[in-house]
Amino acid sequence: xxxxxxxxxxxxxxxxxxxxxxxxxxxxxxxxxxxxxxxxxxxxxxxxxxxxxxxxxxxxxxxxxxxxxxxxxxxxxxxxxxxxxxxxxxxxxxxxxxxxxxxxxxxxxxxxxxxxxxxxxxxxxxxxxxxxxxxxxxxxxxxxxxxxxxxxxxxxxxxxxxxxxxxxxxxxxxxxxxxxxxxxxxxxxxxxxxxxxxxxxxxxxxxxxxxxxxxxxxxxxxxxxxxxxxxxxxxxxxxxxxxxxxxxxxxxxxxxxxxxxxxxxxxxxxxxxxxxxxxxxxxxxxxxxxxxxxxxxxxxxxxxxxxxxxxxxxxxxxxxxxxxxxxxxxxxxxxxxxxxxxxxxxxxxxxxxxxxxxxxxxxxxxxxxxxxxxxxxxxxxxxxxxxxxxxxxxxxxxxxxxxxxxxxxxxxxxxxxxxxxxxxxxxxxxxxxxxxxxxxxxxxxxxxxxxxxxxxxxxxxxxxxxxxxxxxxxxxxxxxxxxxxxxxxxxxxxxxxxxxxxxxxxxxxxxxxxxxxxxxxxxxxxxxxxxxxxxxxxxxxxxxxxxxxxxxxxxxxxxxxxxxxxxxxxxxxxxxxxxxxxxxxxxxxxxxxxxxxxxxxxxxxxxxxxxxxxxxxxxxxxxxxxxxxxxxxxxxxxxxxxxxxxxxxxxxxxxxxxxxxxxxxxxxxxxxxxxxxxxxxxxxxxxxxxxxxxxxxxxxxxxxxxxxxxxxxxxxxxxxxxxxxxxxxxxxxxxxxxxxxxxxxxxxxxxxxxxxxxxxxxxxxxxxxxxxxxxxxxxxxxxxxxxxxxxxxxxxxxxxxxxxxxxxxxxxxxxxxxxxxxxxxxxxxxxxxxxxxxxxxxxxxxxxxxxxxxxxxxxxxxxxxxxxxxxxxx
Amino acid sequence: xxxxxxxxxxxxxxxxxxxxxxxxxxxxxxxxxxxxxxxxxxxxxxxxxxxxxxxxxxxxxxxxxxxxxxxxxxxxxxxxxxxxxxxxxxxxxxxxxxxxxxxxxxxxx
Numbered sequence: 003x004x005x006x007x008x009x010x011x012x013x014x015x016x017x018x019x020x021x022x023x024x025x026x027x028x029x030x031x032x033x034x035x036x037x038x039x040x041x042x043x044x045x046x047x048x049x050x051x052x053x054x055x056x057x058x059x060x061x062x063x064x065x066x067x068x069x070x071x072x073x074x075x076x077x078x079x080x081x082x083x084x085x086x087x088x089x090x091x092x093x094x095x096x097x098x099x100x101x102x103x104x105x106x107x108x109x110x111x112x113x114x115x116x117x118x119x120x121x122x123x124x125x126x127x128x129x130x131x132x133x134x135x136x137x138x139x140x141x142x143x144x145x146x147x148x149x150x151x152x153x154x155x156x157x158x159x160x161x162x163x164x165x166x167x168x169x170x171x172x173x174x175x176x177x178x179x180x181x182x183x184x185x186x187x188x189x190x191x192x193x194x195x196x197x198x199x200x201x202x203x204x205x206x207x208x209x210x211x212x213x214x215x216x217x218x219x220x221x222x223x224x225x226x227x228x229x230x231x232x233x234x235x236x237x238x239x240x241x242x243x244x245x246x247x248x249x250x251x252x253x254x255x256x257x258x259x260x261x262x263x264x265x266x267x268x269x270x271x272x273x274x275x276x277x278x279x280x281x282x283x284x285x286x287x288x289x290x291x292x293x294x295x296x297x298x299x300x301x302x303x304x305x306x307x308x309x310x311x312x313x314x315x316x317x318x319x320x321x322x323x324x325x326x327x328x329x330x331x332x333x334x335x336x337x338x339x340x341x342x343x344x345x346x347x348x349x350x351x352x353x354x355x356x357x358x359x360x361x362x363x364x365x366x367x368x369x370x371x372x373x374x375x376x377x378x379x380x381x382x383x384x385x386x387x388x389x390x391x392x393x394x395x396x397x398x399x400x401x402x403x404x405x406x407x408x409x410x411x412x413x414x415x416x417x418x419x420x421x422x423x424x425x426x427x428x429x430x431x432x433x434x435x436x437x438x439x440x441x442x443x444x445x446x447x448x449x450x451x452x453x454x455x456x457x458x459x460x461x462x463x464x465x466x467x468x469x470x471x472x473x474x475x476x477x478x479x480x481x482x483x484x485x486x487x488x489x490x491x492x493x494x495x496x497x498x499x500x501x502x503x504x505x506x507x508x509x510x511x512x513x514x515x516x517x518x519x520x521x522x523x524x525x526x527x528x529x530x531x532x533x534x535x536x537x538x539x540x541x542x543x544x545x546x547x548x549x550x551x552x553x554x555x556x557x558x559x560x561x562x563x564x565x566x567x568x569x570x571x572x573x574x575x576x577x578x579x580x581x582x583x584x585x586x587x588x589x590x591x592x593x594x595x596x597x598x599x600x601x602x603x604x605x606x607x608x609x610x611x612x613x614x615x616x617x618x619x620x621x622x623x624x625x626x627x628x629x630x631x632x633x634x635x636x637x638x639x640x641x642x643x644x645x646x647x648x649x650x651x652x653x654x655x656x657x658x659x660x661x662x663x664x665x666x667x668x669x670x671x672x673x674x675x676x677x678x679x680x681x682x683x684x685x686x687x688x689x690x691x692x693x694x695x696x697x698x699x700x701x702x703x704x705x706x707x708x709x710x711x712x713x714x715x716x717x718x719x720x721x722x723x724x725x726x727x728x729x730x731x732x733x734x735x736x737x738x739x740x741x742x743x744x745x746x747x748x749x750x751x752x753x754x755x756x757x758x759x760x761x762x763x764x765x766x767x768x769x770x771x772x773x774x775x776x777x778x779x780x781x782x783x784x785x786x787x788x789x790x791x792x793x794x795x796x797x798x799x800x801x802x803x804x805x806x807x808x809x810x811x812x813x814x815x816x817x818x819x820x821x822x823x824x825x826x827x828x829x830x831x832x833x834x835x836x837x838x839x840x841x842x843x844x845x846x847x848x849x850x851x852x853x854x855x856x857x858x859x860x861x862x863x864x865x866x867x868x869x870x871x872x873x874x875x876x
Numbered sequence: 877x878x879x880x881x882x883x884x885x886x887x888x889x890x891x892x893x894x895x896x897x898x899x900x901x902x903x904x905x906x907x908x909x910x911x912x913x914x915x916x917x918x919x920x921x922x923x924x925x926x927x928x929x930x931x932x933x934x935x936x937x938x939x940x941x942x943x944x945x946x947x948x949x950x951x952x953x954x955x956x957x958x959x960x961x962x963x964x965x966x967x968x969x970x971x972x973x974x975x976x977x978x979x980x981x982x983x984x985x
Contacts, residue, residue: 022952023926025950025952026902026903026926026951026952027926029902029903029904029945029949029950029951029952030903030904030907032949033904033947033949034904036947037908
C-alpha cells in the first residue's frame with residue numbers, strides 16, 4: 003500500500019522528487035567542497051572540482067535514481083505518448099481525417115451495440131429464462147391468444163408451471179375525479195405479476211383474493227400515472243379511480259423503471275376477475291407462466307399438450323384437434339422480429355467500421371513509409387528497436403484514444419438518433435450508453451488502433467532501421483509491396499461498401515413499392531379518432547350511444563359520412579378481432595383446424611365513409627342486426643375461399659358455435675389492407691350495431707376540414723352525446739397510412755445513412771490512394787509526357803488504375819451481396835433479394851462515385867509540367 | 877592518499893544501516909562517517925549511496941525527513957526505523973557468519 007503510494011508519488015510528482023534530489027546533491031557537493039577546503043587547504047575552485055569528480059556523473063546518477071523509483075518505463079512511455087501527440091498534432095492532414103473516420107466507425111458501432119445489447123439482453127425479471135408466454139397453436143404459422151377456459155384449464159391442471167397469469171389489454175376511459183382520459187389498461191390476474199416476480203414500489207401486489215368474482219375492485223398504477231393524476235407514489239394508495247366506469251381502489255404503485263411488464267406498457271393495472279366461461283372461446287387473453295425450477299420448455303410443452311387434450315371434450319364449440327396450448331420463451335415472443343432487424347443493423351455497422359479501419363490503415367501506411375527515415379535516424383542515434391516499437395505504438399494508442407473520445411461523443415448522439423429514428427423494436431427505447439457500452443467502445447478502439455498501427459510495426463519487425471540508414475536506403479515499404487497492400491485496402495473498402503449499398507437499395511426499392519400499394523380505401527378528407535366508452539354504461543350494445551351521437555355530429559356541419567370500426571387500417575399488429583369459421587359448402591371436417599380471418603366490426607356508414615367499393619351483393623341494412631347474423635367479405639377473402647364462384651349467399655358457422663344460427667355472406671367489398679400494406683387484405687365484416695361495444699373503437703368522419711378546429715368540434719359533439727366518453731389520437735387517414743410505413747421508412751433511412759457513410763469512406767480511400775500514386779509517380783508521368791503522351795492518356799491511365807481497384811472491389815462485393823441479401827427476404831416487399839436491377843444500379847452508383855474520386859488526382863497528374871518534374875528529381 | 881578497498885556487493889546496505897544506528901544523518905554525513913569509521917579505507921561512491929538510500933527507504937528500513945543540518949543548511953536526514961534496526965541486527969549476524977567462514981577458508985592450510 004505504502005509502496006503503491008510512493009510509486010504513484012514518483013509517477014505524478016517526478017519533478018518535485020527531481021528537485022529534492024538536486025537539493026540533496028547540491029548540499030552533498032557543497033559540504034564536500036567545504037570539507038576539502040578545511041582539511042586539505044585547497045582553493046575553493048579546485049575543491050569544488052574534486053568534489054564533483056568524487057561524486058561521479060550527476061546526470062547518470064539521477065537516471066539511476068529514477069530507475070530506482072521504478073517508474074522509468076512509464077515516464078518514458080508518457081514521454082513517447084506526448085511526442086506522439088505532438089507529431090499527430092503537427093500533421094493535421096493525417097490526424098483529423100483519421101480520428102474523425104475512426105470516431106465515426108466507433109460511435110456508430112457503439113450505438114448499435116447498446117441497442118442490440120438492450121434489445122437482445124435479459125428481461126428485467128429474476129430468472130427470466132423461466133418465463134414463458136402461452137399460445138394456442140394449430141399449425142407452425144398460426145398461433146393465437148388464449149380463452150378464459152384455456153387459462154382456467156391450465157391453472158387447474160399444470161404441473162410444470164409454478165405460476166400462471168392472464169391479462170387483457172385496451173384503451174379505456176379512466177378518471178380520478180376530473181374529465182376521463184383515454185388510458186392504456188392491463189387487467190391482469192394476480193398470477194401475472196407473481197410469475198414475473200416483481201413487486202410494486204408502494205403498496206402491495208395483486209393477491210389471489212383480488213381475482214375472485216365479486217371481490218372489491220383494486221388496481222395498481224404506473225409511477226407516471228400516480229404522479230400525473232394522483233399526486234405522487236405514496237399518496238396514490240387508497241385513492242379511488244374510475245376505470246372503464248367502475249370504481250377501483252389503488253393498492254399499489256409500480257416503480258419508475260418498471261413502466262412495462264412482459265413487453266406491454268399500460269398506465270393502470272386493474273385486477274382481472276374472470277367469469278366462469280360458457281364456451282371455449284373467445285380467445286382474447288395474454289397468458290404468461292413461470293416454469294417450475296428444473297423444468298425444461300419441452301416438458302412444459304408436453305404438459306400443456308396434455309391440458310389441451312383434457313379441455314377438448316369439455317367444449318363442443320371448439321373442436322380443433324390440432325390446437326395445442328404451446329409455451330414460448332417470453333423473451334423471444336417480446337423480441338419478435340426485432341432480432342432480425344437488429345441483426346441487419348449490426349451487420350451494416352460492422353461493415354462501416356471495417357471500411358473506416360481499412361481507410362485509416364491505408365492512410366497510416368503512407369505515413370509509415372514517409373516516416374521510415376525518421377525512425378532510421380533515431381535508430382542510428384541509439385534508440386533501441388523496442389523503444390521505436392513503443393514510439394510507433396504510442397501513436398496508434400493516441401490515435402485510437404482520440405478516436406474513442408470522438409466515438410463516444412458521437413455514440414451518444416447516434417444512439418439518440420437510433421432510438422428516435424430507429425425501428426419500432428421492443429425495448430430499444432431503453433438503450434443507453436452504459437458502462438458495458440463504454441467498455442465495448444474502448445475495446446473496439448483498442449482493436450482498431452492495433453489494426454491501424456499494424457503495418458508500421460510490421461515494418462519495424464521485418465527491417466532493421468539502423469541498418470537502413472547505413473545502407474543508404476531512403477524508404478522502406480514505399481515500393482511495390484506497400485502499394486499493393488494499399489490497393490488491397492481500397493479493393494476491400496469497395497467490396498464492403500457494395501453489400502451495404504445493395505441492402506439500402508433493396509430496402510429503398512421495397513419501400514417505394516410499398517408506398518404505391520393502394521390501401522383499399524379513399525382516405526382523402528377523412529379524419530379519425532379513437533373513442534372509448536365506459537363498458538358498463540351500454541350493456542345492450544352501442545345503438546343507444548350511436549343514435550345520440552349521429553345527430554350530434556351532423557350538427558357540426560360539412561359532414562358527408564360517419565362510420566365506426568374496431569380496426570384502423572392499414573396499421574399492422576393491432577389487436578382487432580380474428581375469428582374462426584367453418585364454411586357449410588367446404589367444411590373442414592371433425593377435429594380439423596378451421597380457417598381464421600380478420601373480423602372487423604363496423605357500422606353501416608363505415609364503407610361509405612372510407613369509400614370501400616361494393617363489388618357484389620349488398621351492404622348492411624338496419625334490419626340486419628339482431629336476427630340471423632350476416633357478414634360482408636373482402637374480394638381477397640372471396641377469391642381465397644370461393645375461387646371462381648359466387649360468395650354471396652354462402653353460409654358458415656361462426657366461431658365454432660354449432661348451436662348458433664348460421665351466418666350468411668351478403669356482400670363482397672374491395673380489399674382493405676388491415677394487416678399493413680404488404681398483407682393481402684382478407685377480411686370479414688360484421689355489423690357493429692349487432693355486436694358488443696369493443697374497447698378502443700375508431701370513429702371515421704368524411705368531409706371535415708381537418709385541423710384543431712375540427713377536433714374541437716368532434717370533441718364537443720361526442721361529449722355532448724355522452725360526457726363519460728374519452729377521445730384519443732386524432733389523425734387524418736393520410737397520416738395513418740404514412741404511420742403504417744414508419745417502420746420500413748426508418749429502417750431504410752438508417753441503412754441508407756450507413757450506405758452513404760460507406761460510400762463516402764470508400765471514395766476517400768480511393769482518392770487518397772490515387773493522390774499518393776500521382777505524387778509518387780510524378781517523375782514517371784513527366785517522362786511519359788516528355789515522350790509525347792498527352793494529358794488525356796495520363797488521365798486515362800490514373801482513372802483506369804483507380805477503376806480497376808474499384809471494379810475488383812465491387813465485383814467481390816457483388817458476390818458477398820448475392821449471398822448476404824438472402825437474409826433480407828422476409829423484410830422485403832415485392833423485390834427479390836437478388837433483384838438484378840437494384841444490384842446493377844448500386845454497382846453503377848458505386849463505380850460512378852469511384853470515377854469522380856479518381857478524376858481529381860488524374861487531373862492533377864495531367865497538369866504535371868514534364869520539365870519541372872524531371873528537373874526536381876534529377 | 878590511503879589505500880582503498882572496493883565494497884563487496886551487498887555490504888553497502890549493512891554499512892549504511894550501521895552508520896545510522898548511532899543517529900540520523902544526511903547523505904554526506906553518512907559517507908563521511910563511513911570514511912571515518914573505516915579509517916578512510918572504504919570510500920562509498922556517492923553514485924551508489926543515494927540509490928541505496930532510496931532502496932532502503934523503499935523497503936521501509938530508513939525514513940527520510942527534511943531538517944536543518946548542524947551547518948545550518950536544509951538537508952534530508954535519514955533515520956533508522958524499527959524494521960531497519962531489526963534488519964541491521966539480522967544482517968550483522970549474517971555478515972559475521974559469512975566473514976568468519978571466509979576467514980576460515982583463507983586461513984586453512
